[in-house]
Amino acid sequence: MTSRPDPSADTAVLGYDPTARTWVTGPAATTTSFAAVPAIEGELLADEAARRAVATDLGNITVQAPGAVLRPRSAEDVAAMVRFCREHGITVSTRGQAHTTLGQGLTDGLLIEARSLNRIHSLGPDTAEVDAGVHWKDLVLAGFDHSPRLTPPAVTGYTSLTVGGTLSVGGLGGLVGALRTGLQVDHVRELEVVTGTGDIERCSPHHRRDLFEAVLGGLGQCGIITKAVLDLVPARRHARTYVLEHTDNAAFFRDLRVVIEHPGIDHVYAELYAPGAEPTHKCYATVFHDGPTPPDDATVLAGLTAEPAVEDTGYLDYVFSIDRLVDGMRDTVGWDGLLKPWYDVWLTGSVVEEYIAELHPTLTARDIGPFGISLIYPQRRSTLTRPLPRLPEPDGSDWVFVLDINTVAETPGADPEFVEEMLERNTRLFADARDRYGAVLYPIGSVPFTEQDWRAHYGDQWETFRDAKKRYDPDSVLTPGPGIFRNG
Numbered sequence: 001m002t003s004r005p006d007p008s009a010d011t012a013v014l015g016y017d018p019t020a021r022t023w024v025t026g027p028a029a030t031t032t033s034f035a036a037v038p039a040i041e042g043e044l045l046a047d048e049a050a051r052r053a054v055a056t057d058l059g060n061i062t063v064q065a066p067g068a069v070l071r072p073r074s075a076e077d078v079a080a081m082v083r084f085c086r087e088h089g090i091t092v093s094t095r096g097q098a099h100t101t102l103g104q105g106l107t108d109g110l111l112i113e114a115r116s117l118n119r120i121h122s123l124g125p126d127t128a129e130v131d132a133g134v135h136w137k138d139l140v141l142a143g144f145d146h147s148p149r150l151t152p153p154a155v156t157g158y159t160s161l162t163v164g165g166t167l168s169v170g171g172l173g174g175l176v177g178a179l180r181t182g183l184q185v186d187h188v189r190e191l192e193v194v195t196g197t198g199d200i201e202r203c204s205p206h207h208r209r210d211l212f213e214a215v216l217g218g219l220g221q222c223g224i225i226t227k228a229v230l231d232l233v234p235a236r237r238h239a240r241t242y243v244l245e246h247t248d249n250a251a252f253f254r255d256l257r258v259v260i261e262h263p264g265i266d267h268v269y270a271e272l273y274a275p276g277a278e279p280t281h282k283c284y285a286t287v288f289h290d291g292p293t294p295p296d297d298a299t300v301l302a303g304l305t306a307e308p309a310v311e312d313t314g315y316l317d318y319v320f321s322i323d324r325l326v327d328g329m330r331d332t333v334g335w336d337g338l339l340k341p342w343y344d345v346w347l348t349g350s351v352v353e354e355y356i357a358e359l360h361p362t363l364t365a366r367d368i369g370p371f372g373i374s375l376i377y378p379q380r381r382s383t384l385t386r387p388l389p390r391l392p393e394p395d396g397s398d399w400v401f402v403l404d405i406n407t408v409a410e411t412p413g414a415d416p417e418f419v420e421e422m423l424e425r426n427t428r429l430f431a432d433a434r435d436r437y438g439a440v441l442y443p444i445g446s447v448p449f450t451e452q453d454w455r456a457h458y459g460d461q462w463e464t465f466r467d468a469k470k471r472y473d474p475d476s477v478l479t480p481g482p483g484i485f486r487n488g
Contacts (some may be wrong), residue, residue, distance in 0.1 A: 003250060006123040007109075008133040010137040011167065012426070014037055014044055014045075014046055015035065015036060015037055015066070015115075016035050016084075016088060016462070017035075017039060017088075018035050018088055019083075019209070021089075022067065023046040023067045023068045024046075024311060025046045026254045027049065028188060029062045033089060035084075035087075037081075037084060037479060038080040038081065038083075038084055038314075039061045039080075039386075040070075040072065040075040040076075040077040040080055041072075041073040041076075041077055041253070042070065042071050042072040042074070042077045042082070042347065043069075043071040043116075044068060044071075045068060045069045045070075045071070045350055046067065046069070047237065048436050050069045050112075051065040051066055051067070051069060051070075051411060052065055052111065052218060052328045054066060054095055055100070055106070056098075056103070056108070056327045057099070057100050057101060057103060057104070057105060057106065057339045058097075058098055058099050058101050058340055059100065059101025059102055059103070059277075059339065059341060059446055060276060060337065060339050060340065061101065061103065061339060061340075061341060061419055061423075061446060062101055062103025063101055063103075064103060064106040064107065064108055064347060065108070065471060066093070066106070066107055066109060066110060066111035066326075067090070067109055067110065067355055068109075068110050068111070068233070069110075069111050069112075069113060069480070070110055070111070070113065071116040072113075072114075072116055072117060073116065073117075073144065073308070074117075075192055075194055075200050075226040075227065076200070077157040078112060078224055078226055079193045079194045079198045079199065079200050080198070080430065080465070082110070082194055082195075082196065082198040082280055082402060082477065082478075083197075083198030083223070083432075084198065085109060085110050085477055086196065086198060086475050086477050088107040089110070089475075090477070091107045091109035091110070091476075091477055091478075091479075091480045092105040092107065092109055092111075092196075092224075092478055092479075093105050093106060093109070093111055093112070093220065093226050093384055093478070093479050093480070093481060094111075094112045094114050094168075094220055094225075094478050094479070095108075095112065095113050095114060095115075096097050096109055096114050096115065096132070096133065096161060096162030096164055096165030097135075097161050097162055097165060097258070098114075098168075098443050099158070099161055099165065099444065100169075100292055100339050101342045101444065101445055101446045102266065102341075102445070102446040102448070103475055103481050104215060104218070104219070104443065104444070104479075104481040104482045105479065105481055106338060106449075106481050107479075107480055107481065108424065109480075112163070112224065113133075113145045113390075113426075114132050114133040114162055114164050114224075114226075114343060115131040115162065116133060116134040117132055117134075117226060117227075118134050118135075119131045119431065120130055120138065120139065120142055121132055121227070122476045123142055123146055123150070123232075123407055123408040124146050124150060124232065125148075125150075125232075126233070127189060127210060127229055127230060127231060127232055127385075128150075128152075128229070128230050128232055128234050129144070129227065129228070129229045129230075130227065130228060130230065131226065131227055132162060132163055132164025132165075132167075132224075132225045132226050132227060132228065133162050133163075133164065133385070134139040134162065134163050135159065135160050135161065135162060135163075135410065136152065136155055136156055136159040136160075136162075136163065137159035137160050137186070137320065137323065138164070139157060139230075140159060140173065140316070140319055140320075141316070142453060143232055143235060143371070144235055144315070144316060145198070148234060149234065149235040149237070150233065150234065150235055150378075151176065151231060151232065151234075151235035151319075151440065152176070152177075152187065152230060152231070152233075152313075152386065153172070153173075153176030153177055153181040153187050153231055153232075153233045154171065154172075154173035154174065154178065154182065154183060154184045154186070154187060154396035155176035155177060155319055156171060156173070156174045156177060156182045156184070157171060157172070157174025157175050157269075157375075158174070158322045158323060158326060159319060159320060159322070159324045159325055161324055162271055163225075163228055163230070164224075164225040164226070166184055166219070167184060167185055167188060167191075167215075167216055167217075167228060168182065168215070168216075168218065168219060168225065168246060169389065169442075169443065169444055170183050170184070170185055170217045170388070170442070171183050171184025171185055171377070171388035172184075172377050173267070173377075173379075174269065174322070174377065175267060175286075175318065175319055175321070175322065176266075176267060177267065178268070178269075178377060178379050178380070179260060179265070179266065179267060179268060179378065179380060179415065180266075180380065180383060181288060181383060182379075182380075182383060182384050183217075183379070183389075184383045185216040185217050185386045185388070185389075186383065186384060186386060187230055187231035187452070188212075188216060188228055188229070188230060188231075189204060189205075189229040189230070189231065190203070190204040190228070190229040191203050191212060191215060191216070191225055191226035191228050191229075192205070192225070192226045192228070193211060193215055193224065193225055193226065193475065194222035194223060194224045194226055194308065195211070195222065195223045195224075195472040196222070196223070196472055196473025196474065196476075196477045196478045197473070197474065198470065199385040201223070203215070208432075209427065210471070210474055211223060211468070211472060212467035213386060213387050213393075214388075216386050216388060216463065217386060217387075217388030217389040217390075217450055218387055218388055218468075218483070219420065219443060219479060219484065220479035220483055221465070221468075221469050221479055221482075221484060221485065222468050222471075222478070222480055223473075223478070224283055224478065225470055226482070230364075230386060231357055231454070232472065235315060236288035236289055236290050236315055237289075237290050237291060237292050237314065237315055238288070238289050238290065238294075238312065238313070238318075239286050239288055239289075239312070239313050239314070239318035239419075240286065240287050240289065240295055240308075240310065240311070240312050240320070240449075241284050241285070241286040241287075241296055241311045241312075241313070242259075242261075242284070242286075242287075242297075242300065242310060242455050243282060243283070243284055243286065243302065243308050243309040243310075243311060244282065244283040244284075244285070244304065244308045245279035245281070245282050245306060245309075246279055246280065246281040246283070246306060247278065247279050247280050247281070247356055248280065248281075249280075249356060249357045249360060250303055250353070250357070251306070252270075252281035252283065253352075253353040253356075254305060255283060255304050255305055255368075256268070256270060256283055256376075256378070257294060258303045258304055259283065259285040259304070259334055260380075260399065262285075262300065262323060264287060264295065264299065264300055265285045265286070265287055265300065266286055266287055266288045266306060266478045267284075267285075267286045267288075268283065268284065268285050268286070268377070268378055269283075269376065269377050269378075270282060270283045270284065270376040271284075271285055271373060271376075272356070272360060272374035272375075272376065274363045274364055274367065274368055275360065275361055275363065280360070285300075285308075286318070287324040288315065289415050291433075294312065297310070297434060301341060302408070305481075311315040316336070320396070328484060330420070331372055331457040333371055334411075334470075335371070337412030337413065337418060338365070338371065338408050338409050338411075338412055339407050339408070339414075339415060339418060339421035340372075340406065340407065340409070340418060340446075341407050341411035341418075341423055341424045341426060342404065342405065342406050342407060342426075342445040342446050342454035343403075343404070343405040343407070343429055343444075343445050343446070344394050344402065344404045344405075344432070344441070344442040344444055344445035345391065345402070345403055345430060345433055345440065345441060345442060346390075346391055346401070346402055346440040346441075346442055347400065347401050347402075347403060347437060347438075347439050348393075348394075348395050348397050348399070348400055348401075348437075348438060349378075349397030349399030349400065349401065349434070350393045350395045350396060351395075351437045352376075352395040352399075352401045352403070353436065354405075354437075355433060355437045355439075356376075356403070359429070363405070365380060367405060367407060367425070368405065368406070368407060368408075369407055369408040369409060369410060371410075372405075372407070372408035373406050373408050373409040373479075374403070374404060374405045374406065375404040375406065376401055376402070376404075376405070377401060377404075378399055378400075378401050378402055379399070379400050379401065379402065380396075380398055380399060381398050381400050382398050386466075387461060388459055388461075388465075389438050389442065389443075390441075390457055390459070390461065391440060392438045392439060392440045395437060395438070402442055404445075405429075408423055411478065414463070422446070423446060423447075423448060425447060426445065426447045427447060431448045440457065441457060443457075443482065447480065450483070451483060451484065451485070451487060454483070466485070477486035
């Protein structure tokens with residue numbers, strides 16, 4: 001389909017009225033003076049239903065309907081529309097699964113639905129070339145079906161997210177990776193990017209490196225990822241997970257520090273529950289193997305104080321466990337309509353135990369909610385190879401941790417009092433964590449930031465990032481939601 005079909009089909013005609021600064025559809029588009037929208041292969045929609053369907057994100061806190069929605073079939077579609085929007089002063093944002101929680105990917109201009117770019121172009125033996133709208137779940141399945149079996153070295157906890165979306169924020173190895181692999185952005189060999197000038201560029205560590213490093217973890221400020229070449233590694237058939245439960249913060253961290261340093265353990269993450277729960281801390285340490293003989297438990301568990309439960313699953317069952325949980329809540333509790341004012345920060349290994357010891361007693365059941373969760377993800381700093389996302393300043397520890405308080409409301413629908421309370425909580429928690437513990441925002445959550453906050457966030461990287469913005473998006477067309485470059 002094109003944006004300029006047969007003029008006799010009046011309801012399909014779409015244009016842009018530069019005087020009224022509105023998108024024009026239907027018969028009005030044939031009579032109103034408007035700038036012609038370029039011909040594209042995909043769909044350009046301005047009807048109420050299409051616009052309202054993408055007017056909020058996972059958080060359901062910020063609502064902003066775009067003027068039009070693009071469902072591209074190619075990078076050329078994206079580039080043509082970015083050039084058009086730049087010419088007419090229209091902002092552009094890109095939407096994967098919209099897994100931010102404070103409107104970071106929203107715009108009143110053009111919203112690009114990347115999910116229509118969903119082709120796996122090639123696979124193996126150690127790389128995959130995929131469109132930005134491919135879900136990690138689909139890549140995991142394709143890799144596991146390959147001979148030999150393959151997998152991305154870092155896989156998000158919720159695998160129904162798009163490649164382009166997680167690469168734009170950093171991409172934690174939620175259930176695969178982290179201890180020895182780095183973030184998902186550390187396993188990108190090459191990108192195809194549409195810049196804010198509407199140019200299609202290939203970039204890598206060896207070609208247009210400044211663009212490559214500004215886009216990975218760059219929150220969509222300098223370019224729109226349309227394709228990526230990603231690392232693949234051998235996939236194991238089975239997963240054995242050791243579940244350690246604690247009610248004492250110090251004991252929990254003693255065991256956590258043992259398992260993250262254990263050479264035989266492949267992945268670790270942890271959960272926190274409100275005080276009074278049983279347990280209050282739970283650690284998951286996983287070993288991947290091909291069987292038939294499972295890992296030697298005595299060797300894996302050496303040095304631990306807690307007696308773990310042992311869970312054996314297939315690799316795919318393990319990788320898709322969060323997807324099953326979310327899909328279940330989507331069916332039973334209206335997950336997509338629940339408010340989610342999340343709090344997400346990076347902390348260094350030198351302060352994380354002290355910070356959580358101080359924070360945890362203050363948490364209530366309302367702070368997490370019946371369908372929320374608080375998570376801890378350890379990440380070895382020495383495996384990180386990209387300048388973004390921004391991390392806390394080094395302080396002697398090779399470990400950094402992401403702490404999530406993934407607050408979820410109890411019932412669907414608007415609740416301004418709850419939102420105000422939780423945004424105030426997030427602002428207060430972050431200011432304290434930043435000032436006293438050197439914390440840095442992981443910017444998928446709900447912490448309102450001013451441009452000055454962003455300058456402080458990027459620190460000595462601010463000038464480099466701003467220069468890349470001026471070079472590749474000189475008119476500040478791309479991704480206005482975070483408000484990083486409000487004043488250019």
